[in-house]
Amino acid sequence: MSILVVADHHDNELAPVTANVVAAAKAIGGDIQVLVAGENCQAAAEAASKLDGVSKVLVADNAVYGHQLAENVAALLAEIGKDFSHLLTAATGVGKNVFPRVAALLDVNQISEIIAVESADTFKRPIYAGNAIATVQSEDAVKVITVRGTSFDPVADTGSAEITALDQATDAGLSSFVGEELVASDRPELTAAGIVVSGGRGVGSAEGFDIIYKLADKLGGAVGASRAAVDAGYVPNDMQVGQTGKIVAPQLYIAAGISGAIQHLAGMKDSKVIVAINKDEEAPIFQVADYGLVADLFEAVPELEGKL
Amino acid sequence: MKVLVPVKRVVDYNVKVRVKADQSDVDLANVKMSMNPFCEIAVEEAVRLKEKGTATEIIAVTIGSKTAQEQLRTAMALGADRSILIETDEAVDSLTAAKLFAKVVEEEQPQIVMMGKQSIDTDNNQTPQMLAGLTGMSQGMFASKIEVEGDKAKVTREIDGGLQTIEVKLPAVLSADLRLNEPRYAKLPNIMKAKKKPLDTKTPADYGVEVASKLKTLKVEPPAERSAGIKVGSVDELVDKLKNEAKVV
Numbered sequence: 001m002s003i004l005v006v007a008d009h010h011d012n013e014l015a016p017v018t019a020n021v022v023a024a025a026k027a028i029g030g031d032i033q034v035l036v037a038g039e040n041c042q043a044a045a046e047a048a049s050k051l052d053g054v055s056k057v058l059v060a061d062n063a064v065y066g067h068q069l070a071e072n073v074a075a076l077l078a079e080i081g082k083d084f085s086h087l088l089t090a091a092t093g094v095g096k097n098v099f100p101r102v103a104a105l106l107d108v109n110q111i112s113e114i115i116a117v118e119s120a121d122t123f124k125r126p127i128y129a130g131n132a133i134a135t136v137q138s139e140d141a142v143k144v145i146t147v148r149g150t151s152f153d154p155v156a157d158t159g160s161a162e163i164t165a166l167d168q169a170t171d172a173g174l175s176s177f178v179g180e181e182l183v184a185s186d187r188p189e190l191t192a193a194g195i196v197v198s199g200g201r202g203v204g205s206a207e208g209f210d211i212i213y214k215l216a217d218k219l220g221g222a223v224g225a226s227r228a229a230v231d232a233g234y235v236p237n238d239m240q241v242g243q244t245g246k247i248v249a250p251q252l253y254i255a256a257g258i259s260g261a262i263q264h265l266a267g268m269k270d271s272k273v274i275v276a277i278n279k280d281e282e283a284p285i286f287q288v289a290d291y292g293l294v295a296d297l298f299e300a301v302p303e304l305e306g307k308l
Numbered sequence: 309m310k311v312l313v314p315v316k317r318v319v320d321y322n323v324k325v326r327v328k329a330d331q332s333d334v335d336l337a338n339v340k341m342s343m344n345p346f347c348e349i350a351v352e353e354a355v356r357l358k359e360k361g362t363a364t365e366i367i368a369v370t371i372g373s374k375t376a377q378e379q380l381r382t383a384m385a386l387g388a389d390r391s392i393l394i395e396t397d398e399a400v401d402s403l404t405a406a407k408l409f410a411k412v413v414e415e416e417q418p419q420i421v422m423m424g425k426q427s428i429d430t431d432n433n434q435t436p437q438m439l440a441g442l443t444g445m446s447q448g449m450f451a452s453k454i455e456v457e458g459d460k461a462k463v464t465r466e467i468d469g470g471l472q473t474i475e476v477k478l479p480a481v482l483s484a485d486l487r488l489n490e491p492r493y494a495k496l497p498n499i500m501k502a503k504k505k506p507l508d509t510k511t512p513a514d515y516g517v518e519v520a521s522k523l524k525t526l527k528v529e530p531p532a533e534r535s536a537g538i539k540v541g542s543v544d545e546l547v548d549k550l551k552n553e554a555k556v557v
Binding site for chain 1: 465534544550
C-alpha cells in the first residue's frame with residue numbers, strides 16, 4: 001500500500017495538523033509520501049520531510065497552486081493520486097474544499113473526517129453531529145479520506161525524507177484569488193492549542209470576553225466560544241467551537257458561561273480535562289466536566305486568573 | 309439565469325437521534341423530518357438572487373422517497389418556481405447524488421447551482437464539490453457572501469482563521485455556510501401557492517444512474533459517554549485540583 005498525505009500549509013508554514021494526518025497514515029500502514037502543493041512552499045516541504053514515517057515529499061511549487069484553488073489542486077491530485085491506495089488530508093478548510101472534488105474526478109467516494117482507523121479499508125467517523133459513530137468500509141480502488149486531526153496523536157519530527165519537485169502545472173482557469181482577511185492573533189491557533197478557554201452566552205457581551213482573553217493569556221491558551229456567543233455577535237465566527245465550528249481536544253478546556261448544547265459538546269468533549277464554570281447548576285455542561293464550579297463567571301474567572 | 313438548488317430531507321435539527329439496538333443505523337421512525345438547515349440557506353440565497361433580478365428561474369431538486377416532496381413544496385413556498393423529485397427508497401451516497409445532480413445540470417443548464425455545504429445527518433460535506441468536479445464547473449464553497457457580476461461571481465468563503473474572497477467563472481457550484489443569510493419563513497399564501505407549482509417525478513434510472521455504493525456502513529454506535537466529574541466548592545479548590553490532581557497547569 002502507498003499513502004499520499006496532502007499537507008495543509010499556509011504562508012509557507014506547514015500546519016501542525018499534518019503531523020496528525022501522518023499518524024493516521026501510519027495507522028493504515030504502508031509507504032507514506034507527502035505532497036505539498038502551493039506557491040513558494042519550500043519551507044513547508046522541508047518541515048514535512050522531517051515528519052516521522054514519511055519516505056518522500058513531493059513538491060508542486062507553482063503559481064497555479066497559489067492559495068490552493070480547488071480546481072487546480074484537485075486536477076493535480078487526480079493525476080498523481082490514482083497511483084496511490086489512499087489519499088489523506090486534514091479535515092480543515094483546504095481539505096474539505098479540495099478532496100471531494102478529487103474523489104469525484106477519481107470516480108470514488110470520500111470518507112469524511114475519520115476519527116479512527118480499524119483496518120486499511122475500514123474507518124470510524126462521526127455522523128449526526130457526533131451523536132452517533134459510524135464504522136464504514138470502502139471498496140473503492142483509491143480511498144480518499146479526510147482526517148479529524150485531534151483524534152490522532154501527531155508524529156515526531158525526527159525524520160529526513162527526500163524532497164522531489166513535481167513539474168506538473170495545470171491551470172483550469174476557472175477561479176482566481178481576490179483577497180484574504182485573516183484574524184491576526186498572538187494566541188495559539190484554536191485547534192492546535194494545549195489549553196482553550198471558551199465563553200458562551202453567559203459572558204453577555206463583547207466586552208465581557210475581556211476576562212476570558214485575560215485568563216487564556218495567563219495560561220498561554222487559545223480563546224473559543226459557543227455558537228450562542230458567536231450568534232450574539234460577542235466574538236467572530238472563526239472562534240466557534242462545535243460541530244459546525246472547530247473541533248478541539250486540548251489538555252485543558254475551560255468553559256465559562258456555556259450551557260453545553262449538544263452541538264458545542266461535539267466540538268470539545270474529547271478534551272483531556274474539562275472545567276465548567278456556570279451559575280446554573282443544572283447546566284448540561286456539568287455532565288461532561290471533570291471539575292464543575294457553580295459560580296458567577298465574572299467573579300470566578302478573574303479570581304482563577306489571579307490564583308494561577 | 310437559472311439557479312438550481314438541490315435540497316435534502318433530513319432529521320430535524322432539534323431532534324436528538326438515538327442509535328438502533330441492532331446498531332444498523334440511527335432510529336428515524338416517527339421523528340420529525342425537515343429540510344436540511346444549510347439547504348434552507350441555499351434556497352434563501354437563490355430567492356434573494358431572483359429578487360435582485362439576477363436569477364430568472366429557481367429549480368429545486370431532491371433525491372429521496374415520496375415523502376421528500378414535502379421539502380420540495382417548502383422550497384417552492386420559499387420561492388422556487390418548480391421542482392424535481394428523483395425518487396428512490398434506497399440510501400444514496402454523495403458520489404451517486406452528485407452524478408444524478410450532474411444529469412439535471414446537463415438538462416437544465418443552470419448558471420449557478422446553489423447548495424448547502426453539508427447535511428446534518430451524514431455530515432459528509434462532499435456533494436457540492438463532487439458535482440463541481442463531475443461537471444468541470446468552478447466552485448465557491450462555504451460562502452458567507454455572494455456577488456454575481458456578469459459571467460462571474462465573487463464569493464467570500466469561510467476558511468481557517470478568517471475569510472477568503474475568490475472570483476469564479478459561471479457556471480459554478482456554490483455552497484452556503486451558516487452565515488450567508490438568515491432564511492425567511494414561508495408565508496401561508498405562499499404555502500398554498502406552492503401546492504400548485506410544478507413538481508416532476510423522475511427515477512435514477514431515467515437519468516441512467518445506478519444507485520449502488522462502494523461505501524458500506526458496517527455499524528452505527530452511540531459515542532463514548534464522558535462521565536461527569538466532581539463539583540468543586542471554590543476557585544481555590546479548582547486551582548488545587550488542576551495543579552495537583554489533573555496536573556494540567
